[in-house]
Amino acid sequence: MASPYLERRYLVGFETRRLPHIFTDVLVIGAGAAGLRAAIEAADGGAEVIVTTKGELAETNTYYAQGGIAAVIGEGDSVEDHIADTLEAAVGLADEPVVHEVISEAPAHIHELADWGVPFDRGDGELLLGREGGHGRNRIVHASGDATGTALVEVLLTRAREHPSVKLWGQCFVLDLLTDPPEGGAGSECVGAMTWHPRYGVQTIQAGRTILAAGGAGMLWRETTNPAVATSDAIAMAFRAGASVADVEMMQFHPTTLYIAGATRSLITEAVRGEGALLVDRNGEPFMSDYDERAELAPRDIVSRAIMEQMAKTQSTHVCLDARGIGRDRFVQRFPGISELCESFGIDPGTDLIPVHPAAHYMIGGARVNRDGRTTLPGLLACGEAACTGLHGANRLASNSLSEALVFGKRCGRTALAELAQMNERLTARRISWSNTPSRRTELDLTDVRNSLRSLMWRNAGIVRQGDRLGETLEIVNFWGRYVLDKEFYNDPAGWEAQNMLTTAYLLAECALRRTETRGVHYRKDFPDTDPAWARHQQVRRTEYQLVVE
Ligand SMILES: Cc1cc2nc3c(=O)[nH]c(=O)nc-3n(C[C@H](O)[C@H](O)[C@H](O)COP(=O)(O)OP(=O)(O)OC[C@H]3O[C@@H](n4cnc5c(N)ncnc54)[C@H](O)[C@@H]3O)c2cc1C
Incomplete structure (x- = not known):
């Protein structure tokens, strides 16, 4: 039987000519550190930018970051030492050029943020540096003790809000990435997104470039540090659009x-x-x-x-x-x-x-990007927790994620500007449509499915994993998927979020089952050793009715 996760390209059917559409140079999905940094960069370079978030503007993983941001600032520390610590944690899966670039660029971001007004903690005028697990040196800058993320979001949001070329739209839930032709994947180009707003309903935002910065996936597990917005929408929508998604098992x-x-x-x-x-x-x-x-x-x-x-x-x-x-x-x-x-x-x-x-804390996997933040889908860039840059490999070193979000956020903004500069035609309305086959299957109680999924993932796809349990997880998730993925319209985003969570759970279980070794955060009780043959990323993408694993 075909998997429910491979059948549906869009969560809802649509005809763009019947929907309100809004045009912008750059659409940024997500207002955490990555999305806001990307938006500021693109707007500073002259682009008109819309930033959408699904909840209140500040409600992000970034807001809750406590420890701080890792950067080589202190006397006696060196870029080489920070790289060595990052590579050691990554257990052979980090992309070294990316590690080198992010770590070399991180200190300049700290100084820039300080200039913009982030009140980093200081003693005698010097930045105070904390220490976290896996770091051989004190190199974590922090603000208001353990409120680094809050300080960061406040400063970035203020800067974005005051920018005449940035529009910040809260409560604007992105349902799917829009591609032309609509099927997505090879031969398609991302041209914006379809959104749902409690007041305006379904709309399209058509954009010259789209930057996916929609964060992580913590809500997939019963126990998580993440706020309720972290329902893995980024991975699910990138996968549906045919972009390659990497390292989801991590x-x-x-x-x-x-x-x-x-x-x-x-x-x-x-x-x-x-x-x-x-x-x-x-x-x-x-x-x-x-x-x-x-x-x-x-x-x-x-x-x-x-x-x-x-x-x-x-x-x-x-x-x-x-x-x-x-x-x-x-x-x-x-x-x-x-x-x-x-x-x-x-x-x-x-x-x-x-x-x-x-x-559950941090999703290492995400939309696979190159060093400029480009995904495998033309027109779509990605940064932050939504992306897989290769920095973290099989295990993220504490406080490297905010450094990565800032460095890749800025890069995505720059890449968008460079690509926009090469486009000679003006944005015009695209005529795109899609219809889903209606289903008469029973409706399951979505709150029950969500809660049961989170318990299942905690027990079977959590800290300790084994093949038979991952296999069962796939079986159960495929079963639920048949009764949840076939529905279209809901009164609020919770239904679409459940569809996204199930999709990511399916990908995670599939990839975790295939990785028959233990590496970094992926611990297989039945394969407790690290296998050199597995020192590679796993990338998955969707073609019609098929899962391609590379
Ligand atoms: C409790 C906690 C503490 C942490 N501490 C640290 C730390 O000290 N140092 C560190 O480096 N990292 C830390 N992390 C990790 C770090 O905070 C995150 O990885 C990072 O902030 C991610 O930033 P982001 O911009 O990618 O995503 P986020 O900050 O999570 O932002 C995601 C955005 O996407 C939006 N979004 C999601 N789905 C949709 C949708 N469908 N439609 C529209 N918008 C959508 C959300 O509304 C939100 O605006 C911590 C994480 C947590 C949860």
Whole structure:
């Protein structure tokens, strides 16, 4: 039976001539660090830019970033050392020229952001540098202690908002990338997107260039640090449009989120461990040095698995962070947001242990891009968590993602400008249409499907994976897909989000099943060794009714 995930090119049928259309030089999908940086670059270069986001403007993964941005700033640090740390974490899968370029360019972005008004923390006028897992040096710049992302978004949003050539549209959900011819893939070109807005309904935004910066996929798992907007729309819409999507099996789990029954999983940045906090089990015993000589500062995949194993050994639902050695005053000064969070649950980090548990955190995979941010689909560029640049390989080094979002955001803006300059004809309305075959199958309760999918992914496609469970996951996801992917119109984006989540779950399970080895964040219990034959990316794309894996 054909997979439901390969049949449908567009979530909804349409005829562009019957829809309102809006024209712009550059359409940016997403207003996190990557999208805003791309928009500012393109607008500074003279383009008219529309930025769409599906929720409130600031509601992004970027807003919640705590630890900071990695860059070679400090005395004694070097680009070579940062590259070496990044490559070590990436376990043979990083693209070295990309690593070199992002790390070399990151410091200039920090200085630029400081000039634009990001209030990075300083001591005696010098930038203060934190330390995080996998970094051999202190090289993480931060703002307001643990509120780096908030400060970053505020400054970038203000800059974009004040730019006469940038329009920022919140609540403007992108359903699909529009291609001409409509089938997408080889021979097609991306010419904008179809959007849904609570007031205006379905519209098209036709653009000279489209930049996909729609973020990550954390909502696919029951436990996640990501906000509700992270439903993997970017991967799903790029895949439907026929662009190559790479490394989807590489999802990074964060070792430490606050574990309080009924509360959302708020991140406790690893900078807390960088300041000296220890992980202890239910008996109060430190255990990380039993798993890795770098102990608390080992890369995230190692710490996450160690926690899961220690929880199993001690039959506990969580472990704890012991930050008492940092001292209450220092803790409050360095981590004001986490202090407030702990206080709201009656936890005093100066005297109490902080209960923690791993959670899905960062999608390494995404639309495959080259060094200019071009995807395999002409007209479409991608950056940030939505893209797979090859920087992170099989494991992301902490705080490298914001550096990547800024560097590739700027590149996408530049590439869009260069490509627009080569277009001689003016944008005119494209006549594109699509129709889906109506279905009379039962409607499933989408809230149930979403919740069940997130539990399934946590159990079967989470920190520890094995072939038979991944196979079952595919079976179940294909079954749900037949009853969910065949529907078209919903009253709000939750239905389309569920379709996107199922699509990405299908791709992830498929790729994780095929990668019969353990590498970085992808841990296969049945294939615990790293296999040199697998030192390559997995790319998937859709042709009509077929999944192409390269
Ligand atoms: C809790 C937390 C802490 C983190 N801490 C750090 C850190 O300290 N350092 C670091 O380097 N990284 C950190 N990360 C990771 C980092 O924040 C993200 O990888 C990065 O911010 C991603 O930026 P982005 O611009 O690609 O996406 P985002 O910031 O997630 O923005 C995505 C945008 O896309 C929009 N969007 C999504 N789907 C659609 C759609 N269908 N239609 C329209 N718009 C859409 C959203 O509305 C949003 O505007 C952290 C992540 C989290 C969740």
